[in-house]
Structure formats: structure tokens, C-alpha cells
Amino acid sequence: MRGVFAGFGKSKAFAAVGRALVPADRVLLRISGGRVGVGAAVGLRTLLLTTTGRRSGEPRQVPLLYVERAGGYVVIGSNWGGETHPAWSANLLAHPAATVTRHGRTEEVTGRLLAGDERQEMWDAVAAYWPAYDRYAVRAEHREIRVFLLAPVSR
Template sequence: MSTVGTLIRRLGHRRWFARAVRLVVPVDRQLGRLTRGRIVALGIAPSLIITTTGRRSGEPRSNPLLYVRDGEALVVTGSNWGQAHHPAWSLNLLADPAATVTLDGTTLPVRGTLVEGAERDRLWQLLLAEWPAYQTYVERSGGRDIRIFRLTPARSADPTRTEGS
């Protein structure tokens, strides 16, 4: 890991860092759009752009997120930088698990699944290895159960296949 990456991971635990990053998210979102997902989260960690459907508006809502890979799935967490409430994108994903992710310039349909139990514990460890500040965010959020989602590639229906074949 680069010196800058190490420094940023240390700063990730600081309350002022989380506040500053929240202010940068709109810029990061725009940068992700302009680069078709090639540069997200200011390049500090593996990042993607998730687009969910607004549960009230029905409009597409895009957000940059850090992720880890677990096989062919992508794993994201609704840490919301340690705020007391869940991020809107996680509420949207619970209401409609169909979403898209833009990753390295490619947009892929995915299905989001809330992970619980032992699988959640296993994936939490993967997330902490990538961004140790997540543990600080749990404490800062007042112990809120931070949601973890597995984003699996959506399988499109085979148009040549008929019912029963």
C-alpha cells in the first residue's frame, strides 16, 4: 500500500475526516460520472458507483461506495461515515434490490441482498481489512447495526428459454 493510502486509512478514523469526505461526496459523484466509474472515492480505495431506485421518488440515485470482492460478488456497507442513521441508498436497496454498479467504466446490473448472521461477520472482517475505520464508524453511530449488502450480478432471463424447458 502506498504512503498516501496508509495515511488516508489512518485519517479515516478521525471525525473531521468523515465530515470532510461527506462534503466531497457530490464532487466524487460527479467525477465518477465523468470518468464512467474509473475514478471514484478520489482513488483512495476500491470504489464503485451504485445506482438504486429512490424508494419514494422512483428516480435513479447514484452514490460512490467503497467495496470488497467476495468471489463474483461485490460487498458494500452502509456505514454512512458513522452517522446515527442509515444511508438512503441502503433503504432504497431494501425497497428494490435491483440496482446497477459502475466499476472501472463498465455498468453492470446487480441484485442487492442484506447479509446477516455468520456470513455478515465473515464479510465484516473483509470490509475492515480494506477500511479499518469502519469499526470507528460503528462506535460513532451509537452502535447502529451497520448494514452489509452483497451485490451479485443480475442474471438476465434467457429469451430463448421457455417455461418448463
């Protein structure tokens, strides 16, 4: 099922649908403790990232696709290939301490922006899982999409 959605995921129509589904996904992940989300219905690994708002200081939550690598979770700030970075990525740059909720567990993490070869290696891992990210990079032609490693604090 994920393969079918991976092809559709490259389209601008999917980006519009995806943006519209984010609030529902956030609610589902929140009430299920990260067990059930929109992505799970089609076989996608999704976590709920809680950052601290860089201006408000308030908690902000966003559902994100992820892959496990380097002892943590790699997430991509694609913003569906939009012209600007997503707010959660700016929040994470300002306040790297965050939490991740998945599979009924919440854990503290520290977010680190990746660069150079490490960024490329992690990008390739996530893009192999969700090929639409390569299309998003083309659409976001005037910015380099941010790639983060969310490293658990307890490990």
C-alpha cells in the same frame, strides 16, 4: 497512500470532509464511467451504485468503497458512523435491483442485506481494507451498520 488515509479515515474530521466530497466523487465517477473518483487518487476501490429511490422511483447514485467477495461487491452502509442508515441502503432494501459502475463498465446487480456469520465475515473483509469502518460502528452505537452483497445478475 491508502494506509495514511486509513488512519485519518477514523476521525470525525474525515467524516465531515468525506461527506463534502461525495458530490464531487459522484460526478467524477459518473463522467469517467467509474474509472476516476476521489478515492482512486488515494488508492481506494470505489464504485458508483445506482439505486431506485424508494419514494420517488428516480435513480439515485452514490459512490461507495467496496471489496470483491462471494462473486460480487460488498458495500457498507456506514453513513460515516452517523445515527441513521444512509438513504441508499433503504432504497436497496425496497428495490434490490440496482447497477454498479466501475472500471468503465456498468452492470446490473441485486443487493442482498447480509446477516449473522455471513455479515460478520464480509464486515471483516471490508474493515481489513478500510479499518475506519470499525470506528464508524462504534459511533453508530444505536444501530447495526448494514452490510450488502451486490451480486451481478449476469454471473
